Amino acid sequence: MTSREVVDLRKGLGMTHAQFSQLLGVNASTLYRWETSTTEPLKIDPFPLQLLTVLQQQLRARKSEADRRKFAEAVLGGLAVGGGLLALFTLLQAVFDDGPAKQRRTGGAGARPTVGRTRSSPNRRKR
Numbered sequence: 001m002t003s004r005e006v007v008d009l010r011k012g013l014g015m016t017h018a019q020f021s022q023l024l025g026v027n028a029s030t031l032y033r034w035e036t037s038t039t040e041p042l043k044i045d046p047f048p049l050q051l052l053t054v055l056q057q058q059l060r061a062r063k064s065e066a067d068r069r070k071f072a073e074a075v076l077g078g079l080a081v082g083g084g085l086l087a088l089f090t091l092l093q094a095v096f097d098d099g100p101a102k103q104r105r106t107g108g109a110g111a112r113p114t115v116g117r118t119r120s121s122p123n124r125r126k127r
Contacts, residue, residue: 001053002040006034006042007035010031013059013072014072014076015076015079017031017035019076023051023088024048024052025051026045055075055091058071058094059071074094
């Protein structure tokens with residue numbers, strides 16, 4: 001990710017430095033350093049980089065300006081109401097529920113079996 005992409009993303013969401021840094025969970029001075037860096041690509045820790053990437057994908061996936069504005073308002077509203085965690089939840093909800101770049105999880109290791117099974121306790125006495 002480049003410094004120009006970080007600036008464009010923050011402005012695309014209509015967020016201040018303070019709001020955007022809170023959403024990413026970084027200090028405002030760190031965000032300022034990213035935005036003014038001449039080193040490309042930026043060296044960003046994995047978690048904020050993932051958030052930046054998802055935000056960028058979600059904004060790009062919304063074709064109309066109205067959809068982009070609605071998404072930005074939802075993330076900003078979540079940040080204003082409940083802080084970074086609610087904004088992060090709003091972002092993740094958009095990714096997994098109703099976002100244009102819809103991604104659904106199916107099956108996998110955490111999926112529940114379709115046929116119920118009864119389990120016996122390992123401490124149960126055998127007769």
